[in-house]
Amino acid sequence: MASLLWGGDAGAAESERLNCHFSNLVHPRKNLRGIRSTTIPNIDGSLNMEENDEDDVVDLAANSLLNKLIRQSLVESSHRVEVLQKDPSSPLYSVKTFEELRLKEELLKGIYAMGFNRPSKIQEMALPMMLAHPPQNLIAQSQSGTGKTAAFVLAMLSRVNALELFPQCLCLAPTYELALQTGRVVERMGKFCVDVEVMYAIRGNRNWCFKRKLIDLTKIRVFVLDEADVMIDTQGFSDQSIRIQRALPSECQMLLFSATFEDSVWQFAERIIPDPNVIKLRKEELTLNNIRQYYVLCENRKDKYQALCNIYGGITIGQAIIFCQTRRNAKWLTVEMMQDGHQVSLLSGELTVEQRASIIQRFRDGKEKVLITTNVCARGIDVKQVTIVVNFDLPVNQSEEPDYETYLHRIGRTGRFGKKGLAFNMIEVDMLPLLMKIQDHFNSNIKQLNPEDMDEIEKLEY
Structure with a gap:
């Protein structure tokens, strides 16, 4: 039974208390079964509850989760997509249907069961790169509601070998709420995949998994950093992500997603993702003319x-x-x-x-x-x-x-x-x-x- 692992945290306010050192997680442990977290804590109300006369300051993680919750269906962005390939001479492929991706039948059934009829704009360009052989690394700018979570979940599920009994894909999210959101997408899309389980490493469960050395990072095939702009804004996550990346095998596929591409995000992405393809959204042109x-x-x-x-x-x-x-x-x-x-x-x-x-x-x-x-x-x-x-x-x-x-x-x-x-x-x-x-x-x-x-x-x- 293969496993995919999600790491989450409760946000910047608790990062010190929940800080994990990932450098000690490279020891193998065979026959790891999927571990499900059955007790999910409520959102902890980390936002300021006090009455005051100041502007509302809402942290990036809260805004990111809010966008996920209010954009339940795909939002077709008016942004134009710009693709920068690591090999400019390579043909640039895009798809208009999921059938063109030649997916396993159980994955195709999972996609349609979720209500996806055709790829979104970001998926049209990203999926051929993410599903390519050999695997290609990708840095993508994509906001909530554009289908990026489904895209990297599809990439991870397509790489999992259910006959190998250890975690093969690792996705890091900055908060446990976002980790749960993503994990639920995996469970829905992968419901027809036999013997593929999701293991949630969140809060106490996360520390338990890592202290028991249940994860061999040298066997991870796909490493996803979701909400990278939030991750690097959260104390400790940037360094932790870098330590994980250093322990991963050279053939591991690296996928990084961020809603914004400010200089700090670019510097972090270039440091952690070697030789990537890049998908950028051209800057939104808000107009007051109308x-x-x-x-x-x-x-x-x-x-x-x-x-x-x-x-x-x-x-x-x-x-x-x-x-x-x-x-x-x-x-x-x-x-x-x-x-x-x-x-x-x-x-x-x-x-x-x-x-x-x-x-x-x-x-x-x-x-x-x-x-x-x-x-x-x-x-x-x-x-x-x-x-x-x-x-x-x-x-x-x-x-x-x-x-x-x-x-x-x-x-x-x-x-x-x-x-x-x-x-x-x-x-x-x-x-x-x-x-x-x-x-x-x-x-x-x-x-x-x-x-x-x-x-x-x-x-x-x-």
């Missing part, structure tokens, strides 16, 4: 709310997202709108990841018309029905200067998929200079709106 932007001058928070009510009552709204800079403002605004009879949900960083995912799904399903949020929701969430974005507070950085990137991603929640959108900025007089900096930065026109002029407001949707 979003009309307005600002309303207000005296205080209550004045902002009254202006918001005038706008909300004067135009037809599909759904709206309202951004606040602090949790306190977000909670206050939620109470005010609910008391006025509006269908409102609140999304902020003190909620668990699963709670946030549930709120976003309810909003996506139209059960609430207004989502009030801090910067937790500033990017990555596409809801087609959103026609209005409101900046109840302008986004600013720690230097009290405009946070241009956050502003761009906030108002980018409307105007999705080529549709027109409206963005309103509720501005107190002392914040007007910052708004003018934003206008100049994006070379866009942000018009002043009088919230008392209902005729002007009613014209906005036409």
Whole structure:
């Protein structure tokens, strides 16, 4: 019975307590059976639970898991894929169907049983490289919802020999929640594969497995580093990953995936993955051309709310997202709108990841018309029905200067998929200079709106 092993951790806050030294894991142990973790701890609420007036700061691991939970089906990215081959003279293959990959019948059945009808864009380019003989190393930039987990799971399952009774594939994820998510994909895709088991090495179970020296790294055939940008942001994981890589055999296939390709990720990837093929997403070009932007001058928070009510009552709204800079403002605004009879949900960083995912799904399903949020929701969430974005507070950085990137991603929640959108900025007089900096930065026109002029407001949707 062959095994695949998943390593996970509980996040940066616990990395010291759960730190494992992998250099002592290279001793062989035969006849290792699949070990299943039957007791799965709840998400531990590692996010800050205290009431405060600061911006929500959500760690990379939590954001990564949130994206996995809210993107249950494949999201066909509009990004263009750029492929850099280690051998530029080699033909570049892509596939349009899974049959072209000449997979084992049990794997093909598993893919279709999961509801995959055809490869996603990232899979079209990545799978021929990942399934090639001899195995090829790969560094790929891919976000949640693009099918990258299914791609590397397929690669691992295709390399496993069920007659050899030891772990043959190792996948590292930065948190135990992400490890469980990936392991479940393996179990679903591999349900027709006889005698292939998943062993979860998470938290206490992880330490137990490694201390008993149940894993011979010299026999690992596929090594996957998932969410590499989160991994290197988490204390201890970068060094641990390097120690594992040094113990792996030269013929082991190395696969690294990251949502971002910042310099730190590139340096880490080049250090750990020899002679890779590289798949990159060309930088997203967010545009404001189809979003009309307005600002309303207000005296205080209550004045902002009254202006918001005038706008909300004067135009037809599909759904709206309202951004606040602090949790306190977000909670206050939620109470005010609910008391006025509006269908409102609140999304902020003190909620668990699963709670946030549930709120976003309810909003996506139209059960609430207004989502009030801090910067937790500033990017990555596409809801087609959103026609209005409101900046109840302008986004600013720690230097009290405009946070241009956050502003761009906030108002980018409307105007999705080529549709027109409206963005309103509720501005107190002392914040007007910052708004003018934003206008100049994006070379866009942000018009002043009088919230008392209902005729002007009613014209906005036409």
